[in-house]
Amino acid sequence: MSDILHHYIGGDFRAASTAATRERRNPSRSTDLVAVAPVGDATDVGHAVAAAAAAAASWRATTGPARAELLYRLGEIIAQRSEAMAERIAREVGKPIGEARGEVGRASVICRYYAGEAVRAVGQVIPAQTPDTLQYTVHDPVGPVALIAPWNFPLAIPLWKAAPALAFGNTVVLKPSELSPRVAHELAEAVHAAGFPAGVFNMAHGDGTTGAALIDHDAIRGVSFTGSQAVGARITEAAAARGIRCQAEMGGKNVVIVMADADLDRAAALTAAGAFRFAGQKCTATSRVIVADAVRKPFLDRLAAATAGLTVGPVMESACAIGPLVTAAALERTTAALATAPGERLFGGGLPADGDWAEGNWFAPCAVAVDDPAHPLAQPPDAANPRRDPLRVTPPRLALLTGRSDPARTG
Structure with missing residues (x-):
């Protein structure tokens, strides 16, 4: 064409x-x-x-x-x-x-x-x-x-x-x-x-x-x-x-707070879908999760399982939940963000370097543990230069601070 x-x-x-x-x-x-x-x-x-x-x-x-x-x-x-x-x-x-x-x-x-x-x-x-x-x-x-x-x-x-x-x-x-x-x-x-x-x-x-x-x-x-x-x-x-x-x-920067009495299966399913469907390229996408220490491990186990259930590509198949990033530049910014401020990789982030993934702007879902709200991965990206931020998981003491640390944005 x-x-x-x-x-x-x-x-x-x-x-x-x-x-x-x-x-x-x-x-x-x-x-x-x-x-x-x-x-x-x-x-x-x-x-x-x-x-x-x-x-x-x-x-x-x-x-x-x-x-x-x-x-x-x-x-x-x-x-x-x-x-x-x-x-x-x-x-x-x-x-x-x-x-x-x-x-x-x-x-x-x-x-x-x-x-x-x-x-x-x-x-x-x-x-x-x-x-x-x-x-x-x-x-x-x-x-x-x-x-x-x-x-x-x-x-x-x-x-x-x-x-x-x-x-x-x-x-x-x-x-x-x-x-x-x-x-x-x-x-x-x-x-x-x-x-x-x-x-x-x-x-x-x-x-x-x-x-x-x-x-x-x-x-x-x-x-x-x-x-x-x-x-x-x-x-x-x-x-x-x-x-x-x-x-x-002007975009959104959205947080999920998981309390100790939460329905962890439902919380994990909603978090995975909100964070990773369409590669998270929405103003309503979840990009941060704040988890009570008492349920951190069981929640993360469920989140990893829920994420694994989301099919990555091809976008023309009805089972697909996660497509590519919109541009090669967006992919480069995402990989650079991980490389320069990696944090603790909890799961995900890898795709084969051949087959369906060789030509497009593909990036696998991943979660990174971040303890500091000033961490580079905790900062909002510019929506004009989109990147798929890795999903961040932070401890409960940061709930109010992290949940309110971004400039005012609509969701």
Whole structure:
């Protein structure tokens, strides 16, 4: 697959204004080229925003039931294409096919849910202090909004952002992750097939410079971002300086605390699944476990057994629970983290160097004992540079300190 993907602007797929491109390869098998996507520049962004601005007035004036019908139709199209979309997600970002199918199903539900929201009452009627007075509030669309989405939920998160914005009369410009351009292209194809008016939904491929150009554009009136703390902080600052709306979801760093009276079988099963499914590449993934000394050994024995029951690859098989890391760089950061601050390896971490594991970004689940909350492995990684941290196990005296030692993050 060598054809270069196009931006989706003003109801049409358009070639980029520059020749700059970026390849996206299958993280399970690096010889498999999934997509070649353009790296949009300020000109491409300008075209996308201009299309959104031109469509804003007519979309705002479109009735709620009419917007609802289009969103419902989009959900139906996604449902009809569900297996092909799930396979694309598995191939492009390494998500196990079972989870990929679940994501596509959720994406369809998101569209249907916000189709319902588009026809519900909004605003309030407020009792007036003077006679013959009607006092009420309504919610107006903000205008063209920028949506910057991550790679780990390449279909659901763009729709979590786009569907409510569209339902309430806003036009949008999506900048998908450069690690999931093919899935984003298929979302744009579904939007096109649903019959949304030209300019209501737009998409510009690219990297951080593309996103920065989008945020800085004068016609953008709101931003919804999911990604790293560092980038989210810069976007929030830029939005505040311009006086525009901003929503930033910046990852999670989640801890499980296992008390002495816990159901250890259930605790171990939930911990293993939360830590290692999809190689832990979620803001909701468990990355730390704090265990009471009285149950430390029996819990770890159960955790090792529960982890061994999670199948590593291939992602297209329904039994798969753990796929590859999303990029070779993420794999390198993970192995480097273990090498420079190893701790006590409790279990896991090894895969054969041949066969199914030779070409992809594979890393086996492992657990490392850490006693100090200042230990390098206890620090949160940057979500923009993902790595799969080894699961850490710490003693009970660190429960409150470790559980609260990260900067504020959403989960």
